[in-house]
Amino acid sequence: MSITKAVPLPEGELAKKEERIPEPCIVVIFGASGDLTKRKLLPALYHLEQSGLLPKDFTVVGVARRDLSTTFAPDMQDGIIKGGGVEENDPKLKPFMDRVQYFATEFDDDNGYEKLKAYLADLDTKFNTKGNRLFYLAVAPEFFADIIQRLGNHGMAKPEEGAAHWIRVIIEKPFGTDLASARKLNDEVNAVLSEDQIFRIDHYLGKETVQNILVFRFGNGIFEPVWNRNYIDHVEITAAESIGIEGRGPFYEKAGAVRDVLQNHVMEVLSFVAMEPPDSFQAEAVRTEKLKVWQAIEGIPIENAVRGQYGPGTVDGKPAIGYRREERVSAESNTETFAAVRLEIENWRWAGVPFYLRAGKRLEQRVTEVTIVFKQPPLHLFKSNRSDDKIEPNVITMRIQPDEGISLRFGAKVPGPTTNVRQVDMHFSYAAAFGKSSANGYERLLLDAMLGDATLFAHRDGVEATWALFTPILEAWAAKVATGFPNYAAGSKGPDCADELLAKDGRAWRKL
Numbered sequence: 001m002s003i004t005k006a007v008p009l010p011e012g013e014l015a016k017k018e019e020r021i022p023e024p025c026i027v028v029i030f031g032a033s034g035d036l037t038k039r040k041l042l043p044a045l046y047h048l049e050q051s052g053l054l055p056k057d058f059t060v061v062g063v064a065r066r067d068l069s070t071t072f073a074p075d076m077q078d079g080i081i082k083g084g085g086v087e088e089n090d091p092k093l094k095p096f097m098d099r100v101q102y103f104a105t106e107f108d109d110d111n112g113y114e115k116l117k118a119y120l121a122d123l124d125t126k127f128n129t130k131g132n133r134l135f136y137l138a139v140a141p142e143f144f145a146d147i148i149q150r151l152g153n154h155g156m157a158k159p160e161e162g163a164a165h166w167i168r169v170i171i172e173k174p175f176g177t178d179l180a181s182a183r184k185l186n187d188e189v190n191a192v193l194s195e196d197q198i199f200r201i202d203h204y205l206g207k208e209t210v211q212n213i214l215v216f217r218f219g220n221g222i223f224e225p226v227w228n229r230n231y232i233d234h235v236e237i238t239a240a241e242s243i244g245i246e247g248r249g250p251f252y253e254k255a256g257a258v259r260d261v262l263q264n265h266v267m268e269v270l271s272f273v274a275m276e277p278p279d280s281f282q283a284e285a286v287r288t289e290k291l292k293v294w295q296a297i298e299g300i301p302i303e304n305a306v307r308g309q310y311g312p313g314t315v316d317g318k319p320a321i322g323y324r325r326e327e328r329v330s331a332e333s334n335t336e337t338f339a340a341v342r343l344e345i346e347n348w349r350w351a352g353v354p355f356y357l358r359a360g361k362r363l364e365q366r367v368t369e370v371t372i373v374f375k376q377p378p379l380h381l382f383k384s385n386r387s388d389d390k391i392e393p394n395v396i397t398m399r400i401q402p403d404e405g406i407s408l409r410f411g412a413k414v415p416g417p418t419t420n421v422r423q424v425d426m427h428f429s430y431a432a433a434f435g436k437s438s439a440n441g442y443e444r445l446l447l448d449a450m451l452g453d454a455t456l457f458a459h460r461d462g463v464e465a466t467w468a469l470f471t472p473i474l475e476a477w478a479a480k481v482a483t484g485f486p487n488y489a490a491g492s493k494g495p496d497c498a499d500e501l502l503a504k505d506g507r508a509w510r511k512l
């Protein structure tokens with residue numbers, strides 16, 4: 001059953017876009033020869049240009065250490081065409097590429113910062129960018145504090161006294177590796193920049209489907225009245241990947257599923273699912289309500305956290321090696337490639353409702369979704385048509401990726417002379433309703449940062465609150481080598497201990 005149909009974008013929506021064009025500016029990407037810039041950032045900027053959302057006076061400067069002055073722009077163009085699905089002869093491509101520059105320096109070369117400062121000032125004259133800067137730190141996390149410190153030392157981190165221009169900095173994830181390191185990094189960054197200059201990015205928040213959780217809840221009248229402990233039995237959030245670590249052994253060995261996905265992406269999604277309605281859709285109001293959710297979690301007892309690591313198996317019909325056989329991974333690695341937790345949010349809305357979160361690699365399917373499982377009706381008047389006679393609950397599933405959309409599962413009478421009930425799905429699909437799949441999250445977030453809108457970026461307090469929840473688990477796991485790793489086969493639904501976590505409560509995960 002489907003309730004979607006293609007609807008063209010109404011005229012009014014196009015007009016509204018114009019209000020969102022940022023002021024002239026230079027986007028300066030540190031680490032621009034890296035994978036993120038070519039695959040995501042330049043395609044995202046180009047899509048903004050195609051949609052008419054970039055200012056007319058605009059330029060991009062890539063910064064990295066190698067001398068790429070002649071190859072950088074063609075390489076980025078290649079990324080825009082291949083990664084961004086853009087036609088080679090797209091009429092806006094050449095004029096856009098003419099505004100893509102490259103500047104080579106080592107991140108710790110003070111002389112390089114002085115030269116970069118002068119270079120950016122020249123670009124201001126050439127492109128009329130008025131001194132506005134968006135620095136994007138697409139670099140390994142060990143460089144975050146040092147680059148910001150040096151921008152400060154060279155007078156590039158604050159607008160000149162009395163001047164009207166702005167300077168903002170986007171910081172990539174991971175923001176710290178535990179509570180202590182996140183606090184230290186926050187202190188170092190806040191010593192140079194004010195909080196309203198800092199944009200800690202989590203690209204999940206740029207996803208249409210994540211933002212739509214708030215629209216679904218607060219832009220409609222019918223869901224919010226049942227969005228609480230009186231009607232909801234439990235909530236599941238799943239971030240499952242079928243891919244492995246894709247050659248990023250050294251990175252993943254230090255990260256693992258909690259640091260890579262659970263502490264940041266999944267906790268952001270959780271806050272959108274569970275927060276109270278904010279006073280407005282402004283940064284401060286939204287961040288305050290998100291923070292209250294995380295602070296209402298009293299802690300995650302270690303017995304409510306389980307971990308897994310994939311062994312060899314079959315993914316998409318092809319054999320897959322186990323994690324410990326991946327390139328540059330220890331043969332005795334203790335790193336979790338799967339993690340699941342059970343937690344409770346102790347406030348009036350959610351007291352007693354368990355939230356089950358899981359994230360993992362090399363699972364049988366790639367799917368990120370939120371599942372809201374409702375309580376059963378007080379009395380069963382009708383029979384199930386299942387062999388075990390079980391009446392299934394109503395379920396709302398918000399699919400974040402892929403096949404973005406929302407489903408509502410409810411019981412319907414099976415046609416025939418009996419009154420048996422079977423569950424059916426009513427489905428909304430983004431692709432069917434709006435005619436295109438949702439944009440890469442970086443588009444929205446780059447645009448928001450250029451506009452100075454931090455609503456969809458992490459605040460210092462939020463980062464520390466989520467690390468405070470996961471740090472004790474990470475410490476306990478680091479102190480005790482996991483027994484039984486690997487404990488799930490590549491291409492499976494994950495380890496048995498994750499099923500047991502729900503079975504203790506008489507529940508089961510939604511099938512992947």
Ligand SMILES: NC(=O)c1ccc[n+]([C@@H]2O[C@H](COP(=O)([O-])OP(=O)(O)OC[C@H]3O[C@@H](n4cnc5c(N)ncnc54)[C@H](OP(=O)(O)O)[C@@H]3O)[C@@H](O)[C@H]2O)c1
Binds near residue numbers: 066138140
């Ligand atoms: N890739 C993704 O999809 C993704 C997704 C989410 C988050 N992130 C985060 O984004 C950041 C960047 O990721 P990435 O994959 O693009 O990294 P990457 O491919 O490893 O690129 C690193 C960049 O840093 C430059 N660099 C390293 N050391 C330098 C130094 N001493 N001086 C000057 N330049 C130096 C490199 O320049 P040279 O080439 O000149 O050496 C290169 O441009 C990381 O924090 C990562 O965690 C990435």
